[in-house]
Amino acid sequence: MKESHFIPEKYLHNLKNGSVTWQSPSNIALVKYWGKYGQQNPKNASISFTLNNCNTLTELKYFLKDSQNQEFDFNVYFEGEKKDDFKPKIESFFERIEQYIPFLKHYRFEIHTSNTFPHSSGIASSASGMSAIALCIMSMEKLMLPEVSSDYFNQKASFLARLGSGSACRSIKGELIVWGAHENIQGSSQLFGIQYPYQVHDNFKNYQDTILLVDKGEKQVSSTVGHNLMKDHPFAEQRFQQANENLSKLIPVLEQGNVSEFIKIVESEALSLHAMMMTSMPYFILMKPNTLEIINRIWSYRKLQNSAICFTLDAGANVHVLYPENEKETVLVFIKNELAPFCKNGEFIIDQVGFGAIQK
Template sequence: MTETDFFLSDFNTSKASIGSVTWKTPSNIALVKYWGKQEPQIPENTSISFTLDACFTLTTLEYKLKNLTVTERSRSDNDENEISTPLNHQDYSFEIYFEGEKKDDFKPKIQKFFERIVQYVPFLKAYDFVIKSRNSFPHSSGIASSASGMSALALCIVSLERSLSGVEMTEEYFNKKASFLARLGSGSACRSIEGELIVWGNHTKIKGSSNLFGVKFPYKVHENFKNYHDTILLVDEGEKQVSSTVGHQLMYNHPFAQQRFQQANDNISKISEVLQNGNLKQFVEIVESEALSLHAMMMTSNPYFILMKPNTLKIINKIWEYRGVTKSNICFTLDAGANVHVLFPEAEKETVNNFIINELIQFCQENHYICDRIGHGAKRLSNI
């Protein structure tokens, strides 16, 4: 599919003049990292991620046609052929509430998102929107809040499109368009529409892969990776030192950028085989190498940043010590922050959980951590 497949030409705003829609959308954790992009939100390398379950964003999009009076509202409910308001509004109209509080500082990002996607969903300017969102995890602390947040908003918008469109929309097209739009808000958001393993970025070894949207890993996954666990150790629940957007920009003219992109694409080939053959030892090697490579890029950029905290390193060393003694398949990965994602197979759930409680949570901020596992993707909680 190409960009032209996502243009909307046949729609009628009178079919949905006022209402709301709610989506619960998970975050994701990349196993092979995406770091560096071209415009418009095209990845420099392919990535693959586990979709999470307990870490999610809950977003409600309330919508009302602009200048819609009570009389017009009643009339539009009874006359599907009448368009209640013209599509010539110059400005986007929206308010944002996060965790129950009005967040005007979020507006520039949403404004930019709307500007990027309006050519694909031209009804945006016809509505007044209220966006209400909350996370099940700390915002901007190294868990992919933009991934779950932007994907939830994209799903709400495509749900509205489905109500307005004169063309039947299949579930496959719905998911691809939601992923396509989400990508234009936050690259990793395109990997939060479905589960359990999602690939984003063209790659010769991944059938159907695309730079434009995420796709489900197309091959049979070995039983070793079913119900995989991710316990997230919250080392630092504060704001990240540097945003992901700035981090990606640091890859421009980075002295090791091209080598990094090649490394990531090579690791996609390797992890694709591992996910099919069940080699947990090689999985550990790839995932940890990817995590450290991501942080190495930040430490060698200009300007440079160290996103890990002392307790991040203590946790990593504890995991290495434990694995050396027990031969466990526990491993870690990191997003662009200090928090540690501890990954382990279902078969080791009891022993690794005991290790985490007894040895690792002491390094978390106020002993906070989140027990998560692979999830199955976003869920709609209300209908338009």
């Protein structure tokens, strides 16, 4: 499939004024994507759990302009407060998607958005935020082209979201989403995320993710800068190969319910991501001392309790603690007693795998 597939020929209906609202979740990658080319294309395939409780609620109000001009016209409000500093990223997003959404300059927009999690908590707010905007825009297009199928709607929403933030393409649906062309995963694409097409053992149903907020400040390095550092990285090609091989290894692991192998792959992926940042030029250490303390305590608990608990990390200090639903009660006691003291103000977020975005 080519990008031109998402360019509409002609709209059947015109819209005047109205609003659409979507709630879209964040996600956490199990096999990481780190490194891109062209227009937000991934250098390797990735797979993620869609989250349930960590989401963004976005209302897009649209008003047909009296006269057309060559500028995008919009304002952004975050939790009721006007946020002009959010505008450059959305302006860039609109520029990237305009050829696929040709009505953007015909309307004045108000974007009202809020998160169920702290904005600076290190959770992928760009994934939930950009996917929510993409879904709102697709709802407008659906009103103009009612015959659009649900499959096309979801594919194009994921495609658009990717152009705003790469990982956002994995936040449209759930529970497991693959993004990036992979020879062993049928239907996988560089252009959009797909629902994982193969069997998943009951061991991985309703998987839990408790997010430990070690650091709530601004990122030490932005995702864009981090991805760009892969262009001249001495280990980049080996890393892309490793990620694709790990995704291949996950296929039988997910089917057979092999939790011990799942743990090895997921934790290795998290540490590999951080190893790439530590060996780039310039180099960054994104983990904090408390991140390492938490990891070591997770390892000790797993060994002593014969538990299936494990961790993963995004490009930051916070820790995602993953574990099966049948261990929820005991693991939460462990987290509250032994891990929460290493979080900023003792804060953590209890979440689990979800099923994707919802129109409100």
